[in-house]
Amino acid sequence: MTTVALVDWGTSSFRLWLIDRSGAVLAERRSEEGMSTLAPDRFEPVLRAHLSALDPAVRPVRVVICGMAGARQGWREAPYRPVPVALDALPEAAICVPAADLDVRILPGLSVPDRDAPDVLRGEETQLLGLALEDPALDGLVAMPGTHTKWVRLEKGVVRGFSTVMTGELFALLSRESLLRHTIGDCRPSGDPESPAFTAGLAAALAAPARLTGLLFGIRAGGLLHGATGVPAADRLSGLMIGADVAGALHDTPMDVPVILVASGGLADAYAAALACAGRTVRRVEADDAVRRGLTHAAGRIWPA
Amino acid sequence: MTTVALVDWGTSSFRLWLIDRSGAVLAERRSEEGMSTLAPDRFEPVLRAHLSALDPAVRPVRVVICGMAGARQGWREAPYRPVPVALDALPEAAICVPAADLDVRILPGLSVPDRDAPDVLRGEETQLLGLALEDPALDGLVAMPGTHTKWVRLEKGVVRGFSTVMTGELFALLSRESLLRHTIGDCRPSGDPESPAFTAGLAAALAAPARLTGLLFGIRAGGLLHGATGVPAADRLSGLMIGADVAGALHDTPMDVPVILVASGGLADAYAAALACAGRTVRRVEADDAVRRGLTHAAGRIWPA
Numbered sequence: 001m002t003t004v005a006l007v008d009w010g011t012s013s014f015r016l017w018l019i020d021r022s023g024a025v026l027a028e029r030r031s032e033e034g035m036s037t038l039a040p041d042r043f044e045p046v047l048r049a050h051l052s053a054l055d056p057a058v059r060p061v062r063v064v065i066c067g068m069a070g071a072r073q074g075w076r077e078a079p080y081r082p083v084p085v086a087l088d089a090l091p092e093a094a095i096c097v098p099a100a101d102l103d104v105r106i107l108p109g110l111s112v113p114d115r116d117a118p119d120v121l122r123g124e125e126t127q128l129l130g131l132a133l134e135d136p137a138l139d140g141l142v143a144m145p146g147t148h149t150k151w152v153r154l155e156k157g158v159v160r161g162f163s164t165v166m167t168g169e170l171f172a173l174l175s176r177e178s179l180l181r182h183t184i185g186d187c188r189p190s191g192d193p194e195s196p197a198f199t200a201g202l203a204a205a206l207a208a209p210a211r212l213t214g215l216l217f218g219i220r221a222g223g224l225l226h227g228a229t230g231v232p233a234a235d236r237l238s239g240l241m242i243g244a245d246v247a248g249a250l251h252d253t254p255m256d257v258p259v260i261l262v263a264s265g266g267l268a269d270a271y272a273a274a275l276a277c278a279g280r281t282v283r284r285v286e287a288d289d290a291v292r293r294g295l296t297h298a299a300g301r302i303w304p305a
Numbered sequence: 306m307t308t309v310a311l312v313d314w315g316t317s318s319f320r321l322w323l324i325d326r327s328g329a330v331l332a333e334r335r336s337e338e339g340m341s342t343l344a345p346d347r348f349e350p351v352l353r354a355h356l357s358a359l360d361p362a363v364r365p366v367r368v369v370i371c372g373m374a375g376a377r378q379g380w381r382e383a384p385y386r387p388v389p390v391a392l393d394a395l396p397e398a399a400i401c402v403p404a405a406d407l408d409v410r411i412l413p414g415l416s417v418p419d420r421d422a423p424d425v426l427r428g429e430e431t432q433l434l435g436l437a438l439e440d441p442a443l444d445g446l447v448a449m450p451g452t453h454t455k456w457v458r459l460e461k462g463v464v465r466g467f468s469t470v471m472t473g474e475l476f477a478l479l480s481r482e483s484l485l486r487h488t489i490g491d492c493r494p495s496g497d498p499e500s501p502a503f504t505a506g507l508a509a510a511l512a513a514p515a516r517l518t519g520l521l522f523g524i525r526a527g528g529l530l531h532g533a534t535g536v537p538a539a540d541r542l543s544g545l546m547i548g549a550d551v552a553g554a555l556h557d558t559p560m561d562v563p564v565i566l567v568a569s570g571g572l573a574d575a576y577a578a579a580l581a582c583a584g585r586t587v588r589r590v591e592a593d594d595a596v597r598r599g600l601t602h603a604a605g606r607i608w609p610a
Binding site: 080083111116118120151164173177179208209210213217218220226241244245247249251264 | 424456472509554
């Protein structure tokens with residue numbers, strides 16, 4: 001049976017789905033073997049180890065990959081495609097990776113080559129492809145939260161532009177490495193999008209996003225003066241960072257532009273709350289579904305029946 | 306001869322001036338023995354070691370201290386005074402520290418007890434006292450840049466309010482610990498307030514301070530797409546952080562409110578450039594002079610002739 005392995009290979013995670021000709025998922029594998037843990041010559045052995053663990057009767061020769069495996073510091077560079085980009089053209093732009101008995105392709109990332117506001121992404125283009133396949137007429141702003149949140153202007157299958165906000169990374173740095181660690185301690189946010197500290201942080205940042213760096217110190221002062229430490233302090237920091245992220249992205253987005261939230265789990269809930277607080281209604285799409293749909297389509301285009 | 310030791314004891318530094326009755330400086334000492342390096346029981350031995358190094362003929366018994374030595378994690382807590390605060394009342398609020406044959410006083414810091422925008426400072430109140438002594442009619446916004454930049458509303462010797470922005474700390478975290486370290490490497494900013502990358506960063510952040518967290522990722526993308534790495538990337542980050550700081554602080558400050566910049570060295574030049582870029586003319590005051598003047602005045606009030 002001809003099968004294909006679909007791989008979403010990010011900075012901190014590896015994920016594989018084994019599909020058959022019809023697109024049905026036969027097996028799934030996950031690990032923490034992301035780009036940040038691998039030297040370039042380790043990608044192939046890691047991939048082969050995952051393939052070897054599959055049932056030999058359905059073990060694939062064909063592998064299509066998206067994400068950081070195509071970065072300069074990844075397995076092999078799949079050069080960025082500058083916007084505007086028709087997502088439908090991405091499968092043809094996949095690079096071939098020499099790998100003996102395997103047929104490995106890596107999908108390219110996207111770039112905004114603008115000198116004043118350069119930007120790049122890898123992996124999200126495949127989620128966007130999945131989203132556009134599901135709704136070819138979609139014309140809106142796509143929020144893709146994460147370590148580096150992406151805000152993408154998608155118009156009928158074409159990516160017009162995008163911008164990246166380092167929200168998740170800044171949250172981690174501030175809570176663990178800055179002065180605020182004394183106030184937050186080892187606590188993680190509650191994950192409750194209705195917690196008073198989270199919603200107060202959202203409201204404060206949405207009302208004055210330009211004052212974000214000033215609002216941050218208020219967490220320290222609130223701990224010293226009012227005993228607001230631990231989980232509520234972590235929740236407030238989360239609310240401030242996500243509120244500022246959303247405020248910055250919506251700043252020049254007219255109210256009649258639909259917002260689509262591509263995310264999973266708690267992060268999806270937190271951004272949905274922030275977008276609601278900013279007066280936007282959102283459509284939610286599961287990120288895992290979107291990337292698998294995009295990879296499945298790419299496989300069908302690369303290896304037509 | 307009756308002499309007094311004036312001490313500015315911060316998070317990362319110790320500074321002592323020995324003055325006589327007239328206020329003339331007889332000796333000066335500096336070290337890196339800031340609060341962050343000292344357990345509470347180490348402050349007294351460190352102070353005694355510095356006093357022992359002075360000429361016995363002029364060795365002081367009286368010591369007046371401002372800064373983090375008065376923090377909860379410092380030598381002994383000098384409780385915050387809530388704004389509004391008449392700076393002239395601070396010397397009377399100094400606490401006495403029991404220390405055998407020495408007469409040690411620590412000046413209090415200030416707080417904004419507001420639940421929605423709490424804030425604290427320590428050390429800057431003494432610089433502000435020095436500033437107000439020099440110009441009692443001063444009515445304006447005082448910029449005090451540093452690891453934690455303070456923006457203070459001073460009105461004829463009374464502190465009406467203030468806010469803290471974690472600019473210096475965020476710069477250090479972003480350049481050394483975030484993804485941007487790959488773009489900046491081990492480079493430090495040029496320190497040239499006219500460098501093109503610094504001024505471009507200033508202009509971008511002043512034009513769209515709400516988009517700061519998005520502008521930051523542009524440094525990474527600019528390195529990947531256009532080879533903008535090293536010192537220019539550090540300069541751009543510095544410009545973005547200082548520009549966002551200034552934009553946030555000036556946001557609700559009418560153009561007719563004078564801005565006074567209390568700072569030293571390269572930081573003073575960088576903020577002067579940012580304030581000029583924001584269309585403000587500033588008066589510059591040397592931070593060291595201001596704190597010494599404030600401490601000298603406090604000593605005269607605590608121990609009148």
